[in-house]
Amino acid sequence: MSVRVRFAPSPTGFLHIGGLRTALYNYLFARHHGGKFILRIEDTDQARYVEGAEDDIIDSLLWAGIDYDEGPKREGDYGPYRQSERKYMYHEYAEKLIEEGHAYYAFDTTEEIDEMRERLKKSGNPSPKYDSITRQSMKNSLTLPQDEVQKKLEDGDEYVVRLKVPRKEEVRFEDEIRGVVSFDTSGLDDQVLLKSDGMPTYHLANVVDDHTMGITHVIRGEEWLSSTPKHILLYNAFGWEPPKMAHLPLIMSPSGGKLSKRKAESEGIPVNTKDYIAGHYIPEALVNFLAYLGWSPGDDSEIHSMEELCELFTLDRVSKGGAVFNFKKLMWYNENYIREHSVEELMTDVKELAAEAGWDISDEEYLKQVIELLHERVSKIDEFISMGDFFYNAPSEYDEKAAKKWKDDSVTLISDYKESISALAEGEFDAATLKSKLEEVIEAHEVGFGKLAMPLRLAVTGQGFGPDLFPSIEMLGKEETVSRIDAAVQRLS
Ligand code: GLU
Numbered sequence: 072m073s074v075r076v077r078f079a080p081s082p083t084g085f086l087h088i089g090g091l092r093t094a095l096y097n098y099l100f101a102r103h104h105g106g107k108f109i110l111r112i113e114d115t116d117q118a119r120y121v122e123g124a125e126d127d128i129i130d131s132l133l134w135a136g137i138d139y140d141e142g143p144k145r146e147g148d149y150g151p152y153r154q155s156e157r158k159y160m161y162h163e164y165a166e167k168l169i170e171e172g173h174a175y176y177a178f179d180t181t182e183e184i185d186e187m188r189e190r191l192k193k194s195g196n197p198s199p200k201y202d203s204i205t206r207q208s209m210k211n212s213l214t215l216p217q218d219e220v221q222k223k224l225e226d227g228d229e230y231v232v233r234l235k236v237p238r239k240e241e242v243r244f245e246d247e248i249r250g251v252v253s254f255d256t257s258g259l260d261d262q263v264l265l266k267s268d269g270m271p272t273y274h275l276a277n278v279v280d281d282h283t284m285g286i287t288h289v290i291r292g293e294e295w296l297s298s299t300p301k302h303i304l305l306y307n308a309f310g311w312e313p314p315k316m317a318h319l320p321l322i323m324s325p326s327g328g329k330l331s332k333r334k335a336e337s338e339g340i341p342v343n344t345k346d347y348i349a350g351h352y353i354p355e356a357l358v359n360f361l362a363y364l365g366w367s368p369g370d371d372s373e374i375h376s377m378e379e380l381c382e383l384f385t386l387d388r389v390s391k392g393g394a395v396f397n398f399k400k401l402m403w404y405n406e407n408y409i410r411e412h413s414v415e416e417l418m419t420d421v422k423e424l425a426a427e428a429g430w431d432i433s434d435e436e437y438l439k440q441v442i443e444l445l446h447e448r449v450s451k452i453d454e455f456i457s458m459g460d461f462f463y464n465a466p467s468e469y470d471e472k473a474a475k476k477w478k479d480d481s482v483t484l485i486s487d488y489k490e491s492i493s494a495l496a497e498g499e500f501d502a503a504t505l506k507s508k509l510e511e512v513i514e515a516h517e518v519g520f521g522k523l524a525m526p527l528r529l530a531v532t533g534q535g536f537g538p539d540l541f542p543s544i545e546m547l548g549k550e551e552t553v554s555r556i557d558a559a560v561q562r563l564s
Contacts, residue, residue: 074106075285078132078139079277081113082124085343086131088396089292089322089330092361096319097290098137099362099384106287110142111280112153115270125153131344135354136377149284154276161271164279164309165232165264169212173308174264176230177201177211178223184209200260203238232265234274234304242300247288247317247386254300262301274298278305281314290317290386317386320365323393330396340398351420351452352401356408360401365394374407406450414442421455428456430463437462440546444538458537462546465555466533469563473525473535477563480518481526487512488523489556492549500549502541509541530559 078094101108141147168174191199212220243253264275296318306313324330335342368383491508
């Protein structure tokens with residue numbers, strides 16, 4: 072059997088980070104087995120359709136390196152890959168179910184259904200359903216005479232198609248991650264399969280598509296687990312063998328509970344993939360992090376390329392329990408990947424941000440040196456800009472906390488230092504000499520290194536921390552350094 076899996080997002084908004092993880096696991100699984108990864112757009116809910124969402128999904132996947140084999144804009148043998156373009160199929164299949172006695176037309180209005188629910192509630196049923204019992208007293212093709220049904224259909228009366236969910240039956244299936252899962256059908260409504268607007272519901276479209284697209288494994292989020300019994304009933308009704316099922320653990324917020332959009336926002340966690348793109352995160356880092364969000368290879372290794380992840384990934388190592396989104400860990404990954412990238416590789420992204428920041432980057436060598444000096448210190452690409460701004464602009468203000476280190480004796484110390492470096496010839500203005508000059512001054516004054524280094528860093532960079540000080544001063548050059556020291560003495564004393 073050759074593996075075919077799918078990622079089936081609804082284009083209802085930007086691609087959520089949880090969706091990206093689902094796509095990634097499907098992709099890894101497909102590649103691990105030499106199978107195919109399909110992208111299917113589930114756009115049957117027209118009320119929730121968001122213009123541009125499909126593009127966002129595709130852009131996000133490709134940015135992350137999750138390439139799909141078949142899908143919109145990449146037609147294969149099982150298309151079309153947008154459900155709105157497969158509408159005719161769902162009708163055919165719904166009719167087939169009706170013919171074979173597994174589904175029926177229902178003509179009840181919303182008011183009539185509400186009335187039924189109210190009535191049953193009053194007689195002590197806390198959660199009344201449209202089910203095997205109540206359907207017998209409702210307006211549908213099981214209760215109405217055949218000619219009346221025919222007439223209603225011909226007159227174009229509104230109807231839905233419902234699945235005849237069997238009464239009190241146990242639906243069991245083996246989940247690849249959770250083991251045997253069983254549900255009792257007595258908790259289920261007669262599921263609507265076709266809506267009155269002629270569109271299929273998620274359940275019908277999902278099952279018809281998974282079957283007709285030859286999907287072998289359904290790998291999706293845990294929130295869909297409760298839909299699976301309905302899907303199994305549908306597979307049974309069609310006489311089709313269901314694909315293997317695997318439900319991924321929920322993504323949890325660090326403070327507990329599901330990582331909802333609201334929760335993520337309040338905890339400073341970007342929730343949409345586009346935020347990671349805009350935030351200049353390293354895609355490989357996000358992928359590596361997401362791979363470990365609910366899965367691990369079973370040893371203590373942590374850094375893996377996409378290729379290695381494809382090789383390592385198996386469903387039996389996916390955890391059942393919720394996976395906590397540890398943002399610090401993501402930053403750790405990002406930092407690691409930045410270090411692994413060469414200066415040349417980082418150049419494009421940094422240049423883009425530098426241009427936005429208004430840096431004059433005509434001197435490429437200089438920019439390269441800036442990146443080199445900061446390479447070990449940043450954990451995100453945009454920090455090259457925040458930490459490196461002093462290479463292009465004299466500090467317009469001084470970090471408040473760091474400015475507290477500017478003490479009474481700072482002026483004397485820094486002035487002595489300024490004098491000593493002002494005397495240096497052009498060719499002597501290098502990091503090693505700049506350091507030895509500082510040592511001379513602190514020895515003469517019998518003070519510790521920080522007594523001068525701190526105010527000096529503050530004067531030159533405006534910050535309390537940053538890249539190695541002496542190479543930075545060397546890059547700024549004598550004139551600029553001296554002028555920054557003068558400015559600091561004036562403004563901080
Ligand atoms: N359209 C569903 C979603 O938005 C697909 C769920 C599934 O994978 O079956 O996630």
